[in-house]
Amino acid sequence: MSYGLYDHRRRYRRRIWGRVGKAALVLAVLGGVAGFSYLVGVEQLKSREGSIQEELANMTAAKDKAERRAQQLQQIAQTQEIRANELEIRLQREVPSGELAKITELVARKLAEGVNPERMAFVIEQTSNPRSCARPDTKRFVLPTPIYRGSNTQVAFADGAIIVTGEGVPARNDGGSPEAWYDPTKPVKIRFTDANGKVDEVNGVLPLTHNLISSDKEVRLTVGAGARSFVEVTGEVCRFP
Structure with a gap:
């Protein structure tokens, strides 16, 4: 068991x-x-x-x-x-307007009527203005920036004796990216070069003014903001002394 x-x-x-x-x-x-x-x-x-x-x-x-x-x-x-904009300026510069257009039309008409060109040139040459200063002339150019350095970036006064150019700070869009044109609210650099190659530089926020002597002329220049990307320079050339 x-x-x-x-x-x-x-x-x-x-x-x-x-x-x-x-x-x-x-x-x-x-x-x-x-x-x-x-x-x-x-x-x-x-x-x-x-x-x-x-x-x-x-x-x-x-x-x-x-x-x-x-x-x-x-x-x-x-x-x-x-x-x-440059083409528009070129068109305005090369096509006479205002008083210049009237004078050009008058000269063309007189030539068509048979007036001697030499006599007409003599009459115009003898015509003078008693003022010691020429009528102020306003020109404009594209202010270069580090992004844009194309054409039409300078102007000349006093028969080419004074060259005006400069450089600005690029404007920025809503996204913070730099634009091709300058910001007119920021300081700019304006350079004035005379016939001897001497360069004067003025820095600051537009408008800016500068006076200089070139040969027998005193040139008074005022630089202000113009249309987008442009500055306008008004020059008054006076006899010196």
Whole structure:
């Protein structure tokens, strides 16, 4: 009897341990599957993260390229606007207007009527104004900036004896980017060069004034802000002394 009871207990323990072994095996398999799934998931997340970062980098590069192109187009448009203003000034300069247009028309008519050109030139040459100073003359030019250094950036007075030019601080748009034209609210540099090459520089916020002597002439110059990108220079040339 005791031997049968012992055998029964041993078989019971074997069944228990068999079940425990099977459960452990199942848990091991499930753990392996879970670990493998975790590793696969981690690799997929890393791959997805890498793709997202690459896509973000591409989008950022495309955005930067578009912004640079927009800025280039804006600068091109500004340059074209300045050139259009230069053509307008050239047209006004080369086509007589006002009193000069009337005198030009009168001279053309007299020549057509057969008046001797030399006699007409003599009469005009002998005509004088009793004033000691010539009538003030106003000219304008595009004030250069570090962004724009094109044409029409200087004017001359006293038969070319005095050259006026300078430099301004670029204006900024609402986004903070620099424009091609100068900011009239910021200090500017105005340079005056005489016939001997001597340069006088005046700094400050417009308007600015400067007097100088060139040969037998005294030149009084006033520089003020004009239309966008332009400064206007009024010069009065007087006899000296």
